[in-house]
Amino acid sequence: MEEIKVGTLIKDMGKLGVITKVIQSGSLNVEHPIIKWRINYEIYYDDGSFSIMGAATLRRLIKNGDIEII
16 A cells, blocks of 8 residues: 555545645644554545544555545
């Protein structure tokens, strides 16, 4: 599977999205420790919404064909 990095375009349930940030494990200063245990991706969509998704979840959705890398 190709590397997912800032600027990667995706198609997610018909919406165009772009990876705007790769949050490395342990680099985000938050009060929720679970977010520090893995790499997370910040995704902004063409409809103005955004999401933060864990690396394992994103890769699984790509593998299952639910999300497509453009």
